[in-house]
Amino acid sequence: MASTAPIGVFDSGLGGISVVRELRRELPHERVLYFGDSANAPYGTKTPDQVRELSFAIVERFVRQGAKAVVIACNTATSASVNELRERYDIPIIGMEPALKVACDRGRGRRQRVIVAATPLTLRERKFAALMERFTTDHTIFPEPCPDLVEIVESGGLGDHDMVMGTLHRYFDRYDLASIDAVVLGCTHFVFYRDHFRELLPESAAVIDGNEGTVRHLSVVLESLGRLAPDSQNGSVDLANSDPSDRVAALARSLLDAA
Ligand code: DGL
Numbered sequence: 001m002a003s004t005a006p007i008g009v010f011d012s013g014l015g016g017i018s019v020v021r022e023l024r025r026e027l028p029h030e031r032v033l034y035f036g037d038s039a040n041a042p043y044g045t046k047t048p049d050q051v052r053e054l055s056f057a058i059v060e061r062f063v064r065q066g067a068k069a070v071v072i073a074c075n076t077a078t079s080a081s082v083n084e085l086r087e088r089y090d091i092p093i094i095g096m097e098p099a100l101k102v103a104c105d106r107g108r109g110r111r112q113r114v115i116v117a118a119t120p121l122t123l124r125e126r127k128f129a130a131l132m133e134r135f136t137t138d139h140t141i142f143p144e145p146c147p148d149l150v151e152i153v154e155s156g157g158l159g160d161h162d163m164v165m166g167t168l169h170r171y172f173d174r175y176d177l178a179s180i181d182a183v184v185l186g187c188t189h190f191v192f193y194r195d196h197f198r199e200l201l202p203e204s205a206a207v208i209d210g211n212e213g214t215v216r217h218l219s220v221v222l223e224s225l226g227r228l229a230p231d232s233q234n235g236s237v238d239l240a241n242s243d244p245s246d247r248v249a250a251l252a253r254s255l256l257d258a259a
Contacts, residue, residue: 001068001091003227006031006238007218008062009071010055013041013154013241014248015189016073017255019096020237022211023071027219029229032237033065036252039242042150043076044119044187051080051121059085059093068227071218072096073188075118075210079125092221098122098186099210100131104139106182106206112139113179115172118186120145146171146190153189156251164193168200178202185209192255 069092078095103114123143222228
């Protein structure tokens with residue numbers, strides 16, 4: 001497989017664009033084929049079988065396009081399908097999971113109180129139960145399903161500050177936020193709300209996402225296979241979506257280009 005081949009990145013919709021932003025920053029020579037499945041979003045309220053079927057169809061498309069690796073830029077699709085995808089395909093399949101370890105490690109041995117914001121499916125799946133189990137003895141973890149935060153991104157509502165803050169208050173006012181050490185953004189759509197979370201939380205609470213770790217992992221895997229794109233290659237991002245409307249295309253482009 002040539003190092004010049006593209007990397008397929010997919011999500012249930014527009015959330016994975018937050019991962020592409022990080023990828024473009026860290027690996028500027030890579031060619032990225034992004035596929036957002038906005039016509040079928042959200043994944044987080046579907047069954048694992050439904051999400052698995054959709055994920056396989058997307059990876060099949062990337063394989064036909066000659067991808068050298070796939071990034072599942074979606075915690076939900078990872079929970080439902082990463083093991084099966086790895087069994088079926090022999091290119092690297094990089095998945096995502098809520099960055100709970102990063103949040104707990106910040107405490108350097110002190111007990112941390114951590115909220116994990118994710119989709120209902122991610123928080124219900126075995127993969128998250130196994131992750132919780134690793135940290136729950138030494139830390140206090142609060143899983144919080146936030147499906148509305150996916151819908152707001154998909155419908156282009158991110159710019160409606162009052163509505164977004166109202167939604168965050170609805171999910172998080174029941175916590176004593178002053179006692180929270182970190183909020184983990186366990187869904188790639190939620191990374192677009194980083195500033196809103198900052199506004200909601202006291203300064204002492206960290207806001208953590210898994211995008212940096214995911215891209216680092218991708219980079220290590222590609223390097224170990226000798227498949228990092230050569231410096232002579234101009235990187236690019238091709239944005240495709242199962243929703244063919246101009247509205248979604250414009251939204252995807254503006255999320256990619258936002259600072
Ligand atoms: N962006 C996805 C994630 O990281 C899921 C959003 C959805 O429910 O479709 O989990």
